[in-house]
Every structure is written in C-alpha cells, then in structure tokens.
Amino acid sequence: MTGERVFIFDTTLRDGEQAAGTSLNVQEKLEIARQLEALGVDIIEAGFPITSQGDFEAVRLIARELHNATVCALSHANEEAIDRAWEAIKSARQGRIHIFLSTSSLHLAYQLKKSQEDVLKLAAAMVARAKKHLDDVEFTPMDSTRTDTKFLYQVLETVIEAGATTVNIADTVGYALPDEFGKLIEGVFKNVPNIAKAVVSVHCHNDLGLGVANSLEAIRKGARQVECTVNGIGECAGNAALEEVVMAIKTRSDLFHITTKIDTTQIYRTSRLVSELTGFIVPQNKAIVGKNAFRHQSGIHQDGIIKKANTYEIMDPRAVGVPASALVLGKLSGRHAFKERLLELGFSLDETALNHAFKAFKELADKKKDVTDRDIQSLIGEELRTATETYHLDHVGVSCGNHSMPTATVRLIGPNKEILADAALGTGPVDAVYKAINRIVRVPNVLTEFSVSSITEGIDALGEVLIRIESDGATYTGRGSDTDIIVSSAKAYMNALNRLLVTGKDRKEQEIDEP
Numbered sequence: 001m002t003g004e005r006v007f008i009f010d011t012t013l014r015d016g017e018q019a020a021g022t023s024l025n026v027q028e029k030l031e032i033a034r035q036l037e038a039l040g041v042d043i044i045e046a047g048f049p050i051t052s053q054g055d056f057e058a059v060r061l062i063a064r065e066l067h068n069a070t071v072c073a074l075s076h077a078n079e080e081a082i083d084r085a086w087e088a089i090k091s092a093r094q095g096r097i098h099i100f101l102s103t104s105s106l107h108l109a110y111q112l113k114k115s116q117e118d119v120l121k122l123a124a125a126m127v128a129r130a131k132k133h134l135d136d137v138e139f140t141p142m143d144s145t146r147t148d149t150k151f152l153y154q155v156l157e158t159v160i161e162a163g164a165t166t167v168n169i170a171d172t173v174g175y176a177l178p179d180e181f182g183k184l185i186e187g188v189f190k191n192v193p194n195i196a197k198a199v200v201s202v203h204c205h206n207d208l209g210l211g212v213a214n215s216l217e218a219i220r221k222g223a224r225q226v227e228c229t230v231n232g233i234g235e236c237a238g239n240a241a242l243e244e245v246v247m248a249i250k251t252r253s254d255l256f257h258i259t260t261k262i263d264t265t266q267i268y269r270t271s272r273l274v275s276e277l278t279g280f281i282v283p284q285n286k287a288i289v290g291k292n293a294f295r296h297q298s299g300i301h302q303d304g305i306i307k308k309a310n311t312y313e314i315m316d317p318r319a320v321g322v323p324a325s326a327l328v329l330g331k332l333s334g335r336h337a338f339k340e341r342l343l344e345l346g347f348s349l350d351e352t353a354l355n356h357a358f359k360a361f362k363e364l365a366d367k368k369k370d371v372t373d374r375d376i377q378s379l380i381g382e383e384l385r386t387a388t389e390t391y392h393l394d395h396v397g398v399s400c401g402n403h404s405m406p407t408a409t410v411r412l413i414g415p416n417k418e419i420l421a422d423a424a425l426g427t428g429p430v431d432a433v434y435k436a437i438n439r440i441v442r443v444p445n446v447l448t449e450f451s452v453s454s455i456t457e458g459i460d461a462l463g464e465v466l467i468r469i470e471s472d473g474a475t476y477t478g479r480g481s482d483t484d485i486i487v488s489s490a491k492a493y494m495n496a497l498n499r500l501l502v503t504g505k506d507r508k509e510q511e512i513d514e515p
Contacts, residue, residue, distance in 0.1 A: 174207030201225035211240035268321035279477025408432035
C-alpha cells in the first residue's frame with residue numbers, strides 16, 4: 001500500500017455549520033473555503049443548496065471561486081434537491097453531488113416510512129438523475145452502522161451500478177466501536193461485487209468520542225476517503241477532526257504507509273480561522289491545535305524537551321504551523337518587518353488591509369511589552385472581523401466602581417459614515433456598554449452566552465471575548481480582542497450585531513437531515 005493516498009473530504013461548511021450556535025455568512029464561508037483549498041483539502045462540501053437561498057448562493061460562489069479542490073453539494077434523495085445542487089456547483093472546475101438516504105430499519109420505519117425495496121429503487125433512480133448532470137456522484141446510506149449488513153451491501157451494489165463513484169459508510173450517530181467499524185469496512189470490500197468501481201469513504205460522528213479512531217481503523221481496512229471537519233465541529237458532539245486524522249496518518253506512517261495531500265503547516269492557521277468565524281473556542285487540551293498541545297509544565301518533560309525534543313513531543317509544532325517563537329516584533333519594528341512576519345504566519349494582505357493591520361499592530365505594541373505570534377494572529381482576526389462592518393465601534397468609555405452607578409458612552413460610525421453617540425446606565429460596565437450600543441443600533445436581541453479568555457500570558461495579555469446573541473430564533477456569534485476587556489466586550493458585541501444585520505433578514509431556519 002506504500003504510495004497510496006487518502007482523500008480528505010472536508011464538511012466544515014456543511015456538517016460543521018450544523019453545530020448549534022454556528023452562524024456563517026456567505027463571505028465567511030468563502031474565506032474558509034479558500035483556506036481549506038490552501039490547506040490541500042481534496043473535496044470541500046460547501047453546503048446543502050436546497051435548504052435555503054443563502055446556502056445555495058454560498059455554494060455557487062465557492063464553486064466559482066475555487067481552483068483546485070472539488071466542490072461538493074449535499075442533496076436529499078429527490079429530483080428537486082439534486083437539480084438544485086447541480087445548479088449551485090455547475091460552474092465549478094471540479095464538482096460533485098452527494099446524495100444521502102437513510103437505510104437503517106429504525107430510520108425506515110419511523111422517519112422515511114419506506115420499505116427496503118422502496119429505498120433501493122429510490123437510491124438507484126436518484127444516482128442516475130445526478131449522473132445526467134456530472135460524472136462525480138457520491139452516495140451515503142445514512143445510519144450505515146445500524147443498517148442490516150446484507151441490505152447495506154445490496155444498497156452499495158445498486159448505487160454503484162447506477163453510477164456512484166464514491167460510497168460513504170456513515171456512522172451518523174457515532175454508535176460504532178473501532179473494531180466493529182473496521183469489520184464493517186472489511187465486509188463491504190468482501191461482499192459488494194462491484195466495490196472496486198468506487199472509492200470507499202467514511203463519515204464518523206463523535207458521540208462516543210470515537211470519530212477519529214473509527215476513521216483511522218477504516219483507513220487500515222481499505223477506506224480511501226475520510227469525511228471530517230476542522231476542529232471536529234459538527235452536529236451534536238461533532239465529527240472526526242481533520243487535523244487529528246491527518247497528523248495520525250503522518251506521525252504513524254510506519255503503520256499506515258499512505259499519504260494525504262494536506263499541507264500540514266496550514267493546520268493551525270485553518271483551525272484559528274474556523275474558530276474565529278464560527279465562534280467555537282478550541283479547548284486548551286485539544287489535540288494538535290489546542291493551546292496546551294505543545295506546552296510542557298512537568299519538570300521531567302521540560303528536562304527531556306531541552307535535551308531532545310522528541311523525548312516528549314511526537315510532532316514538531318512547526319509541522320502543523322504552531323508558532324514556535326514567543327517575542328516577534330515590538331513598537332520599534334518597521335512596516336517591512338511586520339509584512340514579512342505576516343507572510344511567515346501565512347497571511348497575505350493587500351495594501352489597504354496591510355496598512356490597517358500595521359496601524360493596529362503599532363497601537364498594540366504601545367500597550368504590550370512583548371508582542372507574540374499569537375497576538376499578531378488575533379490582531380489579524382480582529383481586522384478580518386471589522387472588514388465588512390455595517391456599524392464600526394469608534395469609541396467606548398465607562399465609569400464604574402463599588403460606590404457608583406456603571407455608566408458607558410459609545411460612539412459608532414454608521415452605514416453612511418455618520419457619527420452616532422449615546423450613553424446608558426447598567427448593572428455593570430459591560431451591561432452599560434451593551435445598552436448604549438442598543439440605543440443606537442436598535443436591533444432586538446438577547447445575549448445568551450458571554451465568555452472571556454486570554455490569548456497569551458501576563459497582566460498585559462490580550463483578552464478575547466466570545467458572545468452569542470439570539471434574534472428571531474437565529475443565533476449570531478461575535479468575538480473581540482483587546483488589552484482592555486471592556487473594549488473586547490464591545491468589539492465582540494458589535495461583531496455579533498454586524499453579523500445579525502448582514503445575514504439576519506435572509507436567514508431561513510430549517511431542520512436538516514444529514515449523513
């Protein structure tokens with residue numbers, strides 16, 4: 001098997017966006033898609049076009065803009081959904097339609113209310129429908145791991161005969177254990193006569209924390225496509241994490257003897273971008289991309305690392321793009337040095353964006369003694385968040401104390417560049433700031449989550465605030481960072497409100513079945 005390659009199918013923009021509390025607009029989806037392409041992802045599942053006009057437009061834009069990755073659209077097993085998927089991806093240089101249909105007796109009885117014979121006929125007909133539009137068609141028997149194996153083999157043989165080029169074994173509810181999942185994949189290869197005509201894929205959910213383990217076992221048994229998401233985000237407990245699957249294959253090449261096309265040095269940046277835009281903070285102990293993944297506190301560990309890194313590190317942090325240096329630039333650093341450091345970190349900005357970022361860097365360097373790579377990455381994330389604002393936070397001031405009423409004044413720059421200012425009282429400084437902003441923006445919403453974390457160590461560390469607000473049944477996430485936590489809170493709230501203003505009117509909530 002030496003020299004074989006596993007295809008990485010990323011569904012961050014489809015299954016990942018189904019994670020409760022996630023909200024991405026079209027431009028944010030395009031930004032993530034471009035980074036996934038830079039990462040080297042083979043197939044990007046860009047969305048579910050039939051579900052809403054917004055999702056359709058996002059998939060269509062991504063299909064037009066990407067150059068190397070295959071752009072995939074998910075579809076129900078019905079003609080309208082398949083045709084809509086084709087409309088969304090038909091301009092892609094490489095396109096794929098991904099059809100899913102439940103096959104377990106549980107789903108057939110209670111969800112589809114169809115017989116096995118009905119499902120076989122429908123599956124064949126829908127794959128044939130998709131083949132009229134393009135050659136690359138994937139089929140998923142949803143809830144594969146709870147499907148009668150003989151029927152599963154029959155479904156796979158039928159859809160391959162109808163033209164499916166990839167068949168995806170989905171552990172939709174994260175039910176399988178690695179040993180039994182591996183045996184299921186072995187059974188597919190042994191009992192589906194025409195299996196050689198298709199790529200065998202796996203899509204493993206993480207309800208029991210086994211998404212990555214099941215995916216890796218499937219690869220060992222012959223699967224050659226893995227469906228995963230950045231940071232493992234997704235429905236319920238999420239999906240197999242792309243970074244963990246890829247680095248397991250690379251680190252244990254002695255066992256797998258296969259490769260991926262992933263540029264692993266882009267992993268950390270991709271993780272940060274997805275975290276920034278979805279609002280899901282990466283846990284500190286998260287494998288590969290967590291803050292503590294390459295940090296050592298134990299004296300024994302530190303002694304070993306100093307003497308020889310691989311005594312306690314099985315991966316070089318630079319291999320996944322984790323910044324190795326602590327102090328990078330300071331207040332005396334010039335624009336050219338700043339630009340070079342951004343390029344080393346993977347950021348290529350146009351002149352306007354570079355000028356804004358350099359100004360923000362200088363302001364940060366005046367506040368902080370040491371400016372680290374993590375600070376710079378957070379700064380660039382802040383610049384990206386403010387690039388398409390409807391309202392811009394221009395000034396915030398607060399007055400508070402244990403014997404005074406918290407008071408806030410804010411000044412915003414409006415959609416037509418007008419200056420808007422107001423003040424408010426609150427139960428605390430952050431509450432006062434939010435009430436003052438609400439007096440100007442006047443968009444009804446409810447704050448449902450508020451959390452604070454530090455990006456680096458020290459009393460002068462950047463503080464990052466994550467918030468979620470709800471409006472008309474939809475959730476919008478906001479993030480902000482600053483050395484002043486009140487300013488961070490104001491930035492995060494403005495970020496959430498701007499998302500609401502951009503996407504709120506067009507957003508259509510709809511329950512989505514998925515593989």
